[in-house]
Amino acid sequence: MTYGTKVRIHEPISLQKIADSGQCFRWTKADRGFHIPHGEKDLFIRQSDPFTLEMSCTEEEYESVWHDYFDLDTDYGEICARVSEEADPFLYEAICRQRGIRILKQSLWEMLITSIITQNRNIPAIQKSVELLSEKAGTQCESACGGSFFAFPTPAQLADMPEQDLQECRLGYRTEYVRLAAQKAASGELNLAELTALPDKECANRLISLKGIGEKVAACILLFGMHRLDAFPIDVWMKRVLENEYPNGYPKAAYSPYNGLYQQYMFAYYRERKS
DNA sequence: AGGCAGGCTTTTA
């Protein structure tokens, strides 16, 4: 593998922390770095220090695709600096420890399906299902390494999967949820462009009207698929955080419009600390 | 109306 493009960025990033943060399920370890499928392109990336990214793509592709994928135009330092150590020592510590996390700009469709799949499952199991779906229904694409990889299936590809193939993706009772969402997206009944135009609350409600999507999954889709940084998913880990660290209430209003971003630091910190 | 219990596929620890 050749890493032809080297970029210096202005604030620290940690690929490892992003990989562990539970927002991407197709990253795999490769060559002291990671392999990342994204649409019909893929990337091999590694870092020699917190400010240097080495990538397999051309500079042009970095500028047009990957710079945005890693959300490098958002000033995380500024957003984190709003949190006061005196007022909120727990969040402050979480941010210090998890510095380098970013909210990736992944495909909305892929995040919609992936988020449905996450319910009641652990991360290795989620990764396996997403990979199986891609292998069985996704387009085979040419990889930057010379081999090939499978893109995440489009709505039509997913909707057209033979029953047998879909069953083999180990989705359990979520199989029906995935199929229904794919059929609606393929038919146009669910229009992702229209969804994107809705304000947070309406957007979440539209998603919740789909079978298999509740409040938590809808929040994940907003945060990870639409980059709505205020969306605040409360899963079992965040429930523990809120109960144990904020017995007198969490100052959600004060942290708008970045609740989702702060949540990501707390989620990662608490999970790491307790496991 | 809104809250709660029980069930759900499969994998992992």
Place this chain on the structure above:
DNA sequence: TAAAAGCCTGCC
């Protein structure tokens, strides 16, 4: 055997 980035249905 229980828990896992939860949601749905039925019941009260």
